[in-house]
Amino acid sequence: MEQFEFSYPARRKVPKRSHVGVVGSGDLEVLLEPLEGSTASVCVRTSAGGFQKIWKAVLDRFFSRYDGAARVEINDAGATPGVVLLRLEQAVEASEK
């Protein structure tokens, strides 16, 4: 298991928290909670070792479009970048509803 922390600038409040996904093979769970201030912080725990650069690239891309101030926790069981992005978008959608 590897653990990383990332942070990104944010510009707006997030309406509510959301939880999506499951820590099952090839999948992940995302917990998204509103945060005070103007940053988004991300904590990743992943079962697949050696992919820190790819996580950074995936999250950089996601946060180039997402500007909510949130604490995001990811528990990953070897999801591909595509699945990670879909789950993140699903978490955002649920938090805006």
Next chain:
Amino acid sequence: MSEPIFSREYLKRRSFIELSARDRAKCLFDSQTGRELAGPFDRIESPWLPLQNIVPQADDGCVVMKGIIGGQQAVVIAIAGAFQGGSIGEVSGAKFSSALDLACLDNEKGVRTNAVLLLETGGVRLQEANLGLAAVAEIISSIISLRKFAPVISVTAGTVGCFGGMALAAGVSSYVVMTREARLGLNGPEVIEQESGLEEFDASDRSLVWSITGGRQRYNQGLADVLVDDDAEQIAQTVRHFIARGIPTVHRSEQVDRYRSRVAALDTSRQWSPEELYAWANHKRKEQP
């Protein structure tokens, strides 16, 4: 063998198996009355998995929801089969048995509270060995305490199935609901193959595995009370039906002589095909309903 079903009605149904544990639990309650207790944001996760370099899940794979089913109070406990094979660890087990114990307390106070267990589990979580075993023992004892007051309904829908100590939990519950896709058994197929050899049970033969441990065979053997389709509405209706029916006169696990005599009557000196076993159990069921 029955003909495969490709009817329009079947395709239109809402699959229960495809739902997450949380959504399975949610869809059983009357008009969205279910609310989650000790959910993922309470972060009661396993302290043991990260120590073994395994990523934990925020709810430890156990969803507990309280609400109204069929007009009565009910607690639904759903195991997420996708997380660590739905295994029971210290935390998920404690959530499970505490929810049942709280239901028991409510019943003692005169508030009838039913329990529904959605079991997709391989049993004890091996990484939490003794704590997991203790948790399963507590769950079984909590079910036995609760079933005196209100029915405990176990649903195993598939496709993980219900094995190990949690098959005992299903065994002591008041009613067992299965789909054809579900499986129920004490030892999983891999364990039987490993212990007794390939000639005894070929765990890679999925058709064989399902035809022995699957819902159709288990229902016919009297180990499940009803066989349902993989249909969320049909399963919710079945749960409401058993809640309305209440506590059974005699629980399955109290009928020791009945089931022991069946096991004794089976000639285990030779291999039985799934069809032979089905016909034999069917005959027994008619002879001794």
